[in-house]
Amino acid sequence: MSTPQIVVHRDKELMARAAAARLITKIVDAQSARGSASVVLTGGRNGNGLLAALAAAPARDAVDWSRLDLWWGDERFLPEGDPERNATQAREALLDAVDLDPARVHYMPAADGKHDDADAAAEAYAAELAAAARPEDHGPVPSFDVLLLGVGPDTHVASLFPELPGVRETERTVVGVHGAPKPPPTRVSLTLPAIRAAREVWLLAAGEDKANAVAMALSGAGEIQAPAAGAYGRRRTLWLLDAPAAAQLPRGLYPPASP
Numbered sequence: 001m002s003t004p005q006i007v008v009h010r011d012k013e014l015m016a017r018a019a020a021a022r023l024i025t026k027i028v029d030a031q032s033a034r035g036s037a038s039v040v041l042t043g044g045r046n047g048n049g050l051l052a053a054l055a056a057a058p059a060r061d062a063v064d065w066s067r068l069d070l071w072w073g074d075e076r077f078l079p080e081g082d083p084e085r086n087a088t089q090a091r092e093a094l095l096d097a098v099d100l101d102p103a104r105v106h107y108m109p110a111a112d113g114k115h116d117d118a119d120a121a122a123e124a125y126a127a128e129l130a131a132a133a134r135p136e137d138h139g140p141v142p143s144f145d146v147l148l149l150g151v152g153p154d155t156h157v158a159s160l161f162p163e164l165p166g167v168r169e170t171e172r173t174v175v176g177v178h179g180a181p182k183p184p185p186t187r188v189s190l191t192l193p194a195i196r197a198a199r200e201v202w203l204l205a206a207g208e209d210k211a212n213a214v215a216m217a218l219s220g221a222g223e224i225q226a227p228a229a230g231a232y233g234r235r236r237t238l239w240l241l242d243a244p245a246a247a248q249l250p251r252g253l254y255p256p257a258s259p
C-alpha cells in the first residue's frame with residue numbers, strides 16, 4: 001500500500017492538462033523501460049476531460065500508441081455504441097484519433113446478447129485479464145502502469161459504490177454491479193483487489209460537489225463507506241484535484257495550488 005500523495009491545481013482545466021502531461025510521460029517511460037505500457041481508463045467527467053486534454057496535447061505524438069494496452073476500470077452495462085458507455089465517450093474524447101492496436105484495446109463487454117447479464121460480462125473480463133497476466137505479475141491481473149479513477153460525489157470509484165456488495169469483494173477481480181445509485185443501475189467493475197494490483201493509481205476529482213467525498217476518503221474513512229479510501233497503487237497513489245475539490249481537506253495536508 002502506498003501513502004496518498006495529493007496534488008492540487010487551480011481549476012479543472014489545468015488539472016486535466018497537467019494530468020495528461022503526466023500520463024504522456026508515464027507511458028513514454030514505461031514503453032522505454034519495458035517495450036509497452038498499460039493504462040486502465042475511467043469514465044466520468046474528469047476521466048473524459050483528461051482524455052480530451054491528451055488528444056489536444058502536442059506531446060501526444062511522443063507516445064507509441066500501437067504499444068499501449070488499454071483496459072477499463074468500469075463500464076455501464078449498455079449496448080455497444082450507447083452514448084452513455086464509458087468506452088463510447090473515451091473513443092470520442094481520444095481513442096478514435098490515435099493509432100491504437102485494436103488487439104490491445106480491451107473493452108468491457110457490452111449488453112449485446114453475447115453476454116446476457118453483467119455477471120457473465122464480468123466473468124468474461126476477468127478471464128481476459130487473467131490471460132494477459134504474466135508470471136511476474138504474481139496474480140490474476142496485469143500490473144497496470146497507471147490505473148485512472150474518477151471519484152464520484154458519494155466517494156464511489158469505478159462502479160464500486162458505498163455499502164454495495166462490489167466494494168466488499170475480496171476474491172474476484174471483476175464483478176457485475178446491480179442497483180447502482182447512479183444511472184444506469186447495471187454495471188461491470190474492477191474490484192478493489194484488482195485496482196490495487198496497479199503500479200500507480202491516480203484518482204481524479206474536480207469541482208465543489210466532490211469536496212466532501214475527497215475529504216472523507218482522505219481523512220480515514222473505511223473503504224466500505226468510502227470506496228475511494230480503498231483505492232491505492234502498489235508503488236504510488238496520486239490524488240489529482242482542483243482547488244474546489246480540495247476545499248474541505250484539512251489545512252497542511254497538501255501544498256497550496258499554483259496561482
Ligand SMILES: O=C1O[C@H](COP(=O)(O)O)[C@@H](O)[C@H](O)[C@H]1O
Pocket residue numbers: 042043044045046047074075076086149150151152153156157158159182
Ligand atoms: O459513472 C461513473 O462515475 C464515476 C465518476 O464520474 P464523475 O462524472 O462524477 O467524475 C466514474 O469514475 C466512473 O467510471 C463512471 O462509470
